[in-house]
Amino acid sequence: MADVAARAGVSTMTVSRALKDGASIAAETRDRIIKAVEELGYVLDQSAGSLSSKRTGFVAALIPSINNSNFADTARGITDAFAETGLQLLLGYTLYSVEKEEQLIETMLRRRPEGIVVTGGRHTSRGRRLLEQAGIPVVETWDLPQTPVQHVVGFSNADAAASLVKYLYGKGYRRIAFIGGSTSRDTRGADRRAGYEAAVAELGIGPGRVISFGTPPISMQQGGEAVVRLIEQWPEVEAAICVSDLSAFGAVMECQRRNWLVPKRIAIAGFGDFEVASCCVPSITTIGVHCYDIGHKAGNLLLRAIEGDRTGKVLATETIITDYQVISRESA
């Protein structure tokens, strides 16, 4: 910056002003500085700037997996909410592990984000403490935690799964199974399973038939293998709810391969309304979650909270409950 200043015949302070908008500077001087910047190929050093201004200009978001278009949509929603602000989103991938999440929280906090969005309401105790003590706005998403850290934008995965059970019940299915991963690492997956079990019990169509298979997130392939196991273990089964559309798709395709008609031999439902669910033949009944919306609302909430922190008025803790609905298609 000193080089640029020398070339333009001004002080570094003036260069600094020329490079940010909203500062008072003569148009002529600014042009001269911009010219010098371009001639020298100078790029602002933001880490130095942040140190001084105490604004790093980014927000951290932790999502389970890069490979899941639901979370990708949420990330897009957050990004879009920041469009006008110059705030950047820094993504981290927890791979559905709270330990990895804890580690990422710390890594992120070291870079001093202005806010943080996490997926889910369960964390390691140290992870939670880090979030609480960070002194920045925190939003938990995709879940309704019992005792939130601060703000929440989400829905009850258990209730959503239960509503799918009730939908199937309404369609006349009684022997309803659940296909999910083999550990409770994926806490939202575990919640969906719990919701399934509660609904089955409530409707008096128990006991539950649960196939636990593969490490979350379970793949299409694993969904296919799981449905085969399911039918081997409980041949009387009439319908299956899969923990996500990806496994549901794998299951539907495997049934097709084996000439098990869907939904006649077995009805299959998914979760998340991925694109594959609407495209595939037969199309897949699922729960539509407003992924983008979750992100967008979380982003806006964070913006208000950050703005509040800056101006001294702390925003009251908010919980925003988002919508979901059963999307009825051919597979169930």
Place this chain on the structure above:
Amino acid sequence: MADVAARAGVSTMTVSRALKDGASIAAETRDRIIKAVEELGYVLDQSAGSLSSKRTGFVAALIPSINNSNFADTARGITDAFAETGLQLLLGYTLYSVEKEEQLIETMLRRRPEGIVVTGGRHTSRGRRLLEQAGIPVVETWDLPQTPVQHVVGFSNADAAASLVKYLYGKGYRRIAFIGGSTSRDTRGADRRAGYEAAVAELGIGPGRVISFGTPPISMQQGGEAVVRLIEQWPEVEAAICVSDLSAFGAVMECQRRNWLVPKRIAIAGFGDFEVASCCVPSITTIGVHCYDIGHKAGNLLLRAIEGDRTGKVLATETIITDYQVISRESA
């Protein structure tokens, strides 16, 4: 840090040493400091550290889309290559636009990454200049640029598409079409199309039949719409190559919906070997690209280059050509 130092009865310098490994410090002192750190809930400020040490500890990677599992795999490959180093990956999404890429390059460079990975070999002229002048190692991936900026890890998309045409030709197909996006925004998509056209010309089975539809990246849905247009426009068509597996999947499903047998009525091939291609019925013939490998090799190359920069020996510019192959399945 001063608070921690005071509490532990040492200087900040000693605290700094306690918090990084490899520094000489008495075990007892370190324990005392760690204790103080935990009691105070202190988290290191990395932006200040980077300013001083001139090491930001992260590498930038620009990929077209978060929603494409191919690039996600590449990102995973890069991350894995960094596993032992403490280097972090910062992802940016260009949405298949070189203008957006240019903007991201600048945003990233402001944070002073230690290296940068970009997807593709085409950039705006300013984007290219920024990369050249950044003074850090640069790797271009997923392409073989005519005049690389520095290092390259990729393959020829045109040749890969051509090899798919030849595969179909070998299977007896002569009237072969190409389905892709309607702009050349997706430069790799455009290269694949060029490779298709070259191969069709070379084999004397022209003219090419090209359906251009939708803004890249084209979706499953759009693949389905495109195949309908294709058959309306050229009913004699025998086979179609889609720009990616996602559109190929959409096309296959739409055919199924309309009772156009695949591959009997029309053979369909994709590109990229996404999971959906192997799972779906009929399974989809495609080009298998070693996405993870591209990332892993790019990551390792970058590591060596960064190490070289630090120790003064500049690494000679490398071009690593990765493998691909036609994966023969049911759809073609």
Place this chain on the structure above:
DNA sequence: TTATGGTATGGTATCGATAACAAGGAATTT
């Protein structure tokens, strides 16, 4: 006993920008 070397720690300068305040000059008001 003295010399030598290694280890642990502290002091100071510095990384590259920006905040806060100061000041000079032109434009406007009284």
Place this chain on the structure above:
DNA sequence: AAATTCCTTGTTATCGATACCATACCATAA
């Protein structure tokens, strides 16, 4: 004409850590 205001620019201190060098201390060797 003097006073006031606004606009533009510069000076200095500072953000929070680490590099670099200095130093105290202890252990071992001569």
